[in-house]
Each structure stands twice: as C-alpha cells, then as structure tokens.
Amino acid sequence: xLHIRLEKIRFLVMEMRLVLxxxxxxxxxxxxxxxxxxxxxxxxxxxxHARQLKKFLNTSGYNTNHYHKIKEEYVKVFEDYSKKxxxxxxxxxxxxxxxxxxxxxxxxDEEKLSIFVELAAKIYFSLENLGIVGFPILKDFPEINExxxxxxxxxxxxxxxxxxxxxxxxxxxxRARPDTLSIGNYDLPLxxxxxxxxxxxxxxxxxxxxxxxxKGFANVARIIKSRIITDxxxxxxxxxxxxxxxxxxxxLEGFDKLFKKCFPENPLEEFKKDFLIENIVAPYRDVRxxxxxxxxxxxxxxLIDLKKLIDESDLNLALKEYEKLIxxxxxxxxxxxxxxxxCPSMSFYIDDPTIxxxxxKTNENYTFPFHKRR
Numbered sequence: 001x002l003h004i005r006l007e008k009i010r011f012l013v014m015e016m017r018l019v020l021x022x023x024x025x026x027x028x029x030x031x032x033x034x035x036x037x038x039x040x041x042x043x044x045x046x047x048x049h050a051r052q053l054k055k056f057l058n059t060s061g062y063n064t065n066h067y068h069k070i071k072e073e074y075v076k077v078f079e080d081y082s083k084k085x086x087x088x089x090x091x092x093x094x095x096x097x098x099x100x101x102x103x104x105x106x107x108x109d110e111e112k113l114s115i116f117v118e119l120a121a122k123i124y125f126s127l128e129n130l131g132i133v134g135f136p137i138l139k140d141f142p143e144i145n146e147x148x149x150x151x152x153x154x155x156x157x158x159x160x161x162x163x164x165x166x167x168x169x170x171x172x173x174x175r176a177r178p179d180t181l182s183i184g185n186y187d188l189p190l191x192x193x194x195x196x197x198x199x200x201x202x203x204x205x206x207x208x209x210x211x212x213x214x215k216g217f218a219n220v221a222r223i224i225k226s227r228i229i230t231d232x233x234x235x236x237x238x239x240x241x242x243x244x245x246x247x248x249x250x251x252l253e254g255f256d257k258l259f260k261k262c263f264p265e266n267p268l269e270e271f272k273k274d275f276l277i278e279n280i281v282a283p284y285r286d287v288r289x290x291x292x293x294x295x296x297x298x299x300x301x302x303l304i305d306l307k308k309l310i311d312e313s314d315l316n317l318a319l320k321e322y323e324k325l326i327x328x329x330x331x332x333x334x335x336x337x338x339x340x341x342x343c344p345s346m347s348f349y350i351d352d353p354t355i356x357x358x359x360x361k362t363n364e365n366y367t368f369p370f371h372k373r374r
C-alpha cells in the first residue's frame with residue numbers, strides 16, 4: 001500500500017513538471033493558461049495525497065516531522081488564489097464576476113507555477129531521508145529528454161500568428177488577449193451561464209488541437225485528454241442542471257433552468273426527455289472524478305489502474321455527445337437577440353483598417369504575459 005501511495009504522489013509531481021514545460025512552449029498566453037490550469041488541479045491532488053501518506057507513515061513508525069512542516073507550509077501558499085482557480089476555472093466551473101475572472105486568469109503565470117512545482121518536488125525529495133525500502137526516485141517523464149518532443153514543442157511554439165484584424169470576443173478572459181474587442185453583459189445569470197458554455201467550448205477546441213499535435217506522446221496525451229473530458233463534463237453541467245441537492249457545493253443552476261425563467265418555450269426540455277444526459281455523461285464523469293478533476297486517493301486503484309482508465313476512455317465519443325448538446329445550445333442562442341453573440345458556431349472579426357485603427361486607440365485590454373519573454 002505504501003508504494004501505491006508513493007507512486008501516485010511521484011506521478012503528480014512528474015505531471016506538473018510536464019504541464020509546466022508544455023505551457024512554457026505554448027504559442028500564445030491564452031493557450032499557455034488553458035493548459036496550465038491542470039497544475040492547479042494537481043496541486044490540490046498532491047496536498048490530499050501527501051496528507052494521506054503522512055498518516056500512513058506515522059502508523060508505520062516513520063518520523064514525519066520535517067515532511068509535515070514543509071507540506072503544511074506548501075498548503076498555506078496554495079490556499080488563497082490557487083485553490084480558487086482550481087475550483088472556479090479548472091476542476092470545476094463556478095460563478096465569478098468580471099474582476100475575479102481576470103485576477104484569477106492573470107495569476108496563472110510561469111513564475112508562480114514554477115514555484116508551486118518546485119515546492120512539490122522539494123516535499124517529495126524530503127521523503128527520501130526516511131529510509132523507505134524501494135523508494136521510487138523522482139524523475140521526469142521520458143518526453144522531457146526526447147529530441148522529437150523538443151522539436152515538436154519548438155514547432156508548436158512558433159505556430160502563433162499575429163492577427164491582421166480584431167476578434168470580437170464574448171468571454172471575460174478576452175480582455176487579457178491582444179487584438180481583441182471584448183463585448184457582453186456579465187450581470188445577468190442567463191448571460192453568465194451562456195458565457196461559461198461559450199468559453200468552455202473555446203477551450204475545448206483549443207485543447208483538441210493540442211491533443212492532435214501531441215497525441216503521439218503518451219503522458220502529454222493523458223494530460224490533455226483528461227482536461228478535455230473535465231471541461232466537457234463542466235460544460236454539460238453548465239448547460240443542464242444536475243439532479244442533485246441544491247445545497248451541495250457541486251450544484252449549479254444550469255442554462256436550461258435559467259432559460260426557462262426567461263422564455264416560456266424551451267426546446268431544451270423536450271431534448272432532455274429523449275437524450276438521457278446523465279446516463280450518457282456518467283462514464284466521462286467517472287474519468288473526471290478519478291483522473292481529470294481529482295486523482296483517486298483509494299489504494300484500491302493503483303497508478304496503473306488510473307492510467308488505464310484515462311487511456312481507455314473514448315475521447316471521440318465524448319466529443320460527439322458533447323457536440324449534440326452544443327448544437328442545441330447554438331440554435332437556442334441564434335434565435336434570441338440577447339444570446340446571439342454566444343453562438344459557438346459564430347465568429348466575429350473586424351478587418352476594416354479604419355475601424356481597426358480606431359479600436360487600437362481606444363481599446364482597454366490589459367495583457368499580462370504568461371512568462372516574461374513575451
């Protein structure tokens with residue numbers, strides 16, 4: 001049991017290191033932050049597993065005083081913004097106002113994440129001094145030292161293109177992007193939910209492209225696949241209200257209920273009768289709960305079991321089911337002026353030089369780079 005726990009904790013540190021390397025090579029700051037969200041999920045997982053390990057080590061007679069001290073110092077660092085990013089933008093999608101959205105988004109940067117990842121490695125290294133027989137030494141995934149992987153990263157890093165126009169964007173994070181005109185009303189609950197579904201769609205499309213680029217590298221593929229599945233489940237929960245107790249922290253009033261309050265005719269209700277959403281999403285929710293938004297703590301699941309779970313999950317099927325729901329959402333938005341700008345199928349760009357010049361002089365987007373070299 002001890003080695004199952006150690007293998008899992010080591011895996012979490014290795015995964016955070018690999019995600020950081022991916023984010024550092026991302027072609028844009030937006031892509032870097034979308035990928036780097038995974039570190040905030042794994043930070044929480046690392047803390048939970050590390051605390052569980054301490055209890056086991058104590059009962060086995062090991063002196064964990066130093067380990068406990070640096071572990072709890074790490075928790076203090078994590079508790080403030082980092083846990084909120086994990087709960088609101090990574091493992092879950094929860095309501096934020098515009099200011100909070102941007103503050104949390106800007107908090108995702110290379111400098112802070114490097115500190116978190118280094119501290120996690122330091123905590124794991126401290127376990128070496130306990131004299132555990134067969135202790136699994138921390139190392140990087142094979143991709144890190146693989147020339148083909150580095151070449152792929154370099155090619156990806158250079159793929160970002162400077163826009164010749166302005167994107168008219170509808171998500172709160174658009175205010176952090178260059179060459180973007182941000183629009184939208186962020187105060188109405190229905191608009192808020194439509195906006196969340198829209199930006200999750202945007203993130204999923206971006207992550208699909210990353211997955212296609214790196215699917216030949218097993219450990220990268222698992223990371224991106226788990227992020228896509230987690231975001232798909234979050235998007236469905238934003239669209240259709242889960243049948244759970246409203247007092248539970250996971251409860252979110254979905255677009256379906258909010259839409260019904262505003263418009264008497266609601267095609268979503270008819271669709272829900274024929275499309276058993278919770279049954280369809282159940283296998284992906286299981287992947288999300290054990291690998292994507294959490295990392296299963298029970299020793300009845302070994303690291304091999306968890307890798308098998310994510311590897312055998314059918315990403316293409318998950319995306320097909322997701323696209324059916326997005327199609328319904330898209331059509332609902334098209335026929336209501338209040339929601340039209342949130343149609344996932346619609347793209348809005350301005351390429352008129354005169355208008356671009358005017359926007360450039362008046363636009364108030366504030367771009368904080370993911371890392372200093374940008």
